[in-house]
Amino acid sequence: MGERGETEATGRVTIRDVAARAGVSVATVSRVLAGNYPTSAASRAKVLRAAKDLDYVANAHARALAGAGRKTIAVLLLDVVSSYYAAVAQGVEKEAAQHDRLTLVASTGADPARELALVQMMREQTAEAVVLVGGVVEDAAYRERMAQYAQSLAAAGSRLVLCGRPAPAPDVPAVVVEYDxxxxxxxxxxxxxxxxxxxxxxxxxxxxxxxxxxxxxxxxxxxxxxxxxxxxxxxxxxxxxxxxxxxxxxxxxxxxxxxxxxxxxxxxxxxxxxxxxxxxxxxxxxxxxxxxxxxxxxxxxxxxxxxxxxxxxxPGEELGRTAVRLALGDTGRSQQRRQLLGTHIVIRDSVRPVTP
Amino acid sequence: MGERGETEATGRVTIRDVAARAGVSVATVSRVLAGNYPTSAASRAKVLRAAKDLDYVANAHARALAGAGRKTIAVLLLDVVSSYYAAVAQGVEKEAAQHDRLTLVASTGADPARELALVQMMREQTAEAVVLVGGVVEDAAYRERMAQYAQSLAAAGSRLVLCGRPAPAPDVPAVVVEYDxxxxxxxxxxxxxxxxxxxxxxxxxxxxxxxxxxxxxxxxxxxxxxxxxxxxxxxxxxxxxxxxxxxxxxxxxxxxxxxxxxxxxxxxxxxxxxxxxxxxxxxxxxxxxxxxxxxxxxxxxxxxxxxxxxxxxxPGEELGRTAVRLALGDTGRSQQRRQLLGTHIVIRDSVRPVTP
DNA sequence: CTGAAAGCGCTTACAG
DNA sequence: CTGAAAGCGCTTACAG
Missing domain, CATH: 3.40.50.2300 (Response regulator)
Structure with a gap:
């Protein structure tokens, strides 16, 4: 604000602009902003000041390409408004946020072709995990589809999470969260x-x-x-x-x-x-x-x-939370992990004892 | 699948792998995949085949950095499950999908600090637009906050959309969608x-x-x-x-x-x-x-x-749809655009004429 | 503690 | 129609 940077005339201000204004190298800017490396108090101050003056924010794409930055969780649901799906989505979003992840949502409308297209898109986005929500007709086509998703996601270092859906074969590298x-x-x-x-x-x-x-x-x-x-x-x-x-x-x-x-x-x-x-x-x-x-x-x-x-x-929200919790767990082994959440009956006023 | 590529041993398969397998240059692969440039039928076939064999998907971050690829719309709401917010979110997601955009959701919990942090994150993500949903207490702090969001988003080529919220000063470069x-x-x-x-x-x-x-x-x-x-x-x-x-x-x-x-x-x-x-x-x-x-x-x-x-x-869903429609409209002028959606009464059974 | 440089995986003028 | 090369904006060994 106020003061005008040299390069900020048009478009985005980059780390280069910040470096120039702070009088340090781009590497130094990167390091003080990441805060994961020793830096002198002096450069730290200059960089912070410059970044603030220029209202700088890092480009997440560049960060991601360079192998750093905030990760993303994707959740694919039949639709967004149904209370069950909304609850799961909320759980995913909250848990993701707690782990400093962003969440991407998309609705499939129960269309397998759309679902597949979305899984591919999420692969492109290098989503850390993609969680699939909702009941399905469990046939051979379904199982094969899930196995392929899991495979290709795993190959890209991501993982498939099945939420409230039947698990595919045990050797398929997926996370499964179900309720009883x-x-x-x-x-x-x-x-x-x-x-x-x-x-x-x-x-x-x-x-x-x-x-x-x-x-x-x-x-x-x-x-x-x-x-x-x-x-x-x-x-x-x-x-x-x-x-x-x-x-x-x-x-x-x-x-x-x-x-x-x-x-x-x-x-x-x-x-x-x-x-x-x-x-x-x-x-x-x-x-x-x-x-x-x-x-x-x-x-x-x-x-x-x-x-x-x-x-x-x-436990809709809890399903969502558990889904990301499990997905974020040790990325080491590629075997399947499952969790079964409990259900319980809620008694209100719609039942009466039968009187003989 | 089946056949093993040379470089796909560990991690992601890249455009370079596809080029190698197809026996063409990386540039050619990019062009046939994008389909926005003349390419010979021969290379096209080879590339498509190789991409399929390797189960290749492009890296969205690299694409974005290079100035191409799918855009993202962000929607920030108080929470995800309330029916009104869920409806707006659904509208945003559907309309975004129709325009081949992905949608990022996050909940603010009515916390201005969190809201600000999210707007920054969305700037990092280079979201094409960020939609803010929900009623607020309209005070000076609110207006100033919105003006800043709008400013910094605009500077990054993105735009602020206020959905069901009061508009800030007319010179603030935001899109406003309200209902009557x-x-x-x-x-x-x-x-x-x-x-x-x-x-x-x-x-x-x-x-x-x-x-x-x-x-x-x-x-x-x-x-x-x-x-x-x-x-x-x-x-x-x-x-x-x-x-x-x-x-x-x-x-x-x-x-x-x-x-x-x-x-x-x-x-x-x-x-x-x-x-x-x-x-x-x-x-x-x-x-x-x-x-x-x-x-x-x-x-x-x-x-x-x-x-x-x-x-x-x-019209919750329509609010969401209109929000992205307007946000995607001509990016040229940076002046404010507004739209007021109608409301209508729905008559059911809870009103009876008063009998004197 | 800091800088120069390579590299992440794409796209797109620029030549040919 | 196609390739070599530069460049997008970062991060991170590698030297110093």
């Missing part, structure tokens, strides 16, 4: 069973999607554990989300002319649960007086809706 | 007035914060327009958010022993509205039968809660 999806489903179903419910409908999950499948597995296991015959299970998953929840709930109610045999509904996620409650009301059924409802995710809506929804909490 | 905050408040208050409400309590905004002040202004103007004396206005803003909404609503109700004179509540944001409805219920007051309630933001909770909340829609 099945246990949560088991717990919340058991909660219903413990309240005396026997006939529990499970709706609102996407068949084939690993997240949905794991929840179904937990539900079925809980039923079995409580001696409910498999034939009493009612499964109707047409997809996640509010729209699908609405549809699934209506299907079930229409099938029985609005007089269901089930006394409780386990919704694949909280938005499905919200839709289910609304449909139930529309059919003249009260929640929880007539029908109990539980969800999954502990989305903000669960606490906001009426009645408050009993659901399973997923 | 006051008009929205005016509209929703008028909606209440049109339904016969005269005594309308406004709660849940933060005094001093520009966002809150603008909403109060719209409320007051609507009252005046409808001939309601200023003395009938009841203003009780102790802050945004659910917690403050709960507190404000209780305050008001306690003051009158649960028998309010007001027949309607205008909440400063939707989470405040949610809290207000819950408190009202707790006091035995029905919404909208006894008291009408409106909010602001059109947060997801507005559609989810019961009753559905009549509120003002803010």
């Amino acid at each position: 999806n099945e246990a949560g489903a088991h717990a919340v179903t058991s909660h219903l069973l413990g309240a005396g419910h026997r006939k529990i409908a499970m709706i609102g999950y996407q068949p084939g999607n690993t997240t949905g499948e794991d929840r179904v597995r937990g539900y079925l296991r809980a039923l079995a554990d409580h001696g409910v015959p498999r034939s009493d299970a009612v499964l109707h998953g047409v997809g996640f989300g509010q729209h699908n929840g609405d549809r699934a709930m209506r299907d079930l109610l229409d099938r029985c002319d609005g007089k269901p045999e089930f006394t409780a509904v386990f919704a694949g996620d909280d938005r499905v649960a919200l839709a289910a409650v609304k449909v139930l009301h529309a059919y003249g059924l009260r929640v929880p007086e007539d029908i109990s409802v539980v969800g999954y995710n502990d989305d903000p809506v669960a606490a906001d809706m009426t009645p408050g929804l009993t659901t399973v909490h997923i | 905050n006051e008009a929205g408040a005016h509209a929703v208050t008028s909606h209440l007035l049109g339904a016969g409400h005269r005594k309308i309590a406004m709660i849940g905004y933060q005094p001093g914060n520009t966002t809150g002040e603008d909403r109060v202004r719209g409320y007051l103007r609507a009252l005046a327009d409808h001939g309601v004396p200023r003395s009938d206005a009841v203003l009780h803003g102790v802050g945004f958010g659910q917690h403050n909404g709960d507190r404000a609503m209780r305050d008001l109700l306690d003051r009158c022993d649960g028998k309010p004179e007001f027949t309607a509540v205008f909440a400063g944001d939707d989470r405040v509205a949610l809290a207000a409805v819950k408190v009202l219920h707790a006091y035995g007051l029905r919404v909208p039968e006894d008291i009408s309630v409106v909010g602001y933001n059109d947060d997801p909770v507005a559609a989810d809660m019961t009753p559905g909340l009549t509120t003002v829609h803010i």
Whole structure:
């Protein structure tokens, strides 16, 4: 400000400008600014003064090329606004910031081609790690894709982090952070069973999607554990989300002319649960007086809706934090590392004991 | 894969490796990969083949240093999960992606020092634009800070974008994208007035914060327009958010022993509205039968809660998109550019005409 | 403690 | 159409 540097006329001011104004070499400027090398108090003062006068900031690209500077973490999600993804993104960003990393976000829109393109871009950026978030359909194509990502990232000194996604083969050099999806489903179903419910409908999950499948597995296991015959299970998953929840709930109610045999509904996620409650009301059924409802995710809506929804909490932000923590861990070995985070049930007001 | 390159033994494969394998010069590799220069079909084929064999991706830092490559947009928000910020972030990311830009996110936690540090980092990254999101207390310090950001960013060929924030002095080289905050408040208050409400309590905004002040202004103007004396206005803003909404609503109700004179509540944001409805219920007051309630933001909770909340829609994602669109516009002039986005009222079920 | 110089991996005039 | 070379802005051995 105020004083005008010789070279700052146009464009950026570089380390050369600072050196000139301070009357020292470029090397010295670099060293005092990095502060990782002995420098005399005199040059230190001159350099700092000059840098401030010129409002100098180093060029991160040049720094990176020279093998130094701040690193970057990339997070690739289906979208940015959904509460689960937003929570993971926030965890990634916060943990990254704590380790003095910057974070790059991009949304894939569930498009594998886009995902691949983004992984390549992140390789170009020499991201220190790229974390992939979100459930998927786990098929051979998926596994192969992940193996390739992991390989090419590793070759560039970066690493792949799978967050809430199934791990590829054990020899694939990836970091995996998951949450205990099945246990949560088991717990919340058991909660219903413990309240005396026997006939529990499970709706609102996407068949084939690993997240949905794991929840179904937990539900079925809980039923079995409580001696409910498999034939009493009612499964109707047409997809996640509010729209699908609405549809699934209506299907079930229409099938029985609005007089269901089930006394409780386990919704694949909280938005499905919200839709289910609304449909139930529309059919003249009260929640929880007539029908109990539980969800999954502990989305903000669960606490906001009426009645408050009993659901399973997923540690979204913690998943993100753990993802970068693990990614930043010893870069030495290239073997796979995994971590499983716990889930727990959050009890609110949408479940009532069945009265015989 | 498969075949092993000569130099790829350790670390990254560079353009030099590709050139060697293809039997051409580094310059030629650069040109065919960039595709912005005439090259023979023969070399093109060889280069592409070699690049593929070696799984080559260019180093973005080297590219950037050489004055080419993909640009980056930075977005700085209070936090990542709040629905408004998440919506803006999503808009920024999507629009940036459409223009082949990458997006860097960081949260400031409402800390000016952190904000400043982030702006510097983004300067280092040579971000093409840095978008600052969120309401603020507009004082001299704020204006000066923004002027400095704008200045130093401009000096580096980047630009400052203020999103949903007051513009600094007109000569400051910034881009400003706002939404019509006051008009929205005016509209929703008028909606209440049109339904016969005269005594309308406004709660849940933060005094001093520009966002809150603008909403109060719209409320007051609507009252005046409808001939309601200023003395009938009841203003009780102790802050945004659910917690403050709960507190404000209780305050008001306690003051009158649960028998309010007001027949309607205008909440400063939707989470405040949610809290207000819950408190009202707790006091035995029905919404909208006894008291009408409106909010602001059109947060997801507005559609989810019961009753559905009549509120003002803010075009969050569109704000983000517009921010980058404007930032990417002609880089020529360094004067300020502004855009005001509209808001509109969303009518749901939380308002009822007053019956005399 | 400090400077000159090489080098990071690209791109782009400049010749040919 | 193609190559040799300079240059982008730093950092870091290497001498001193």
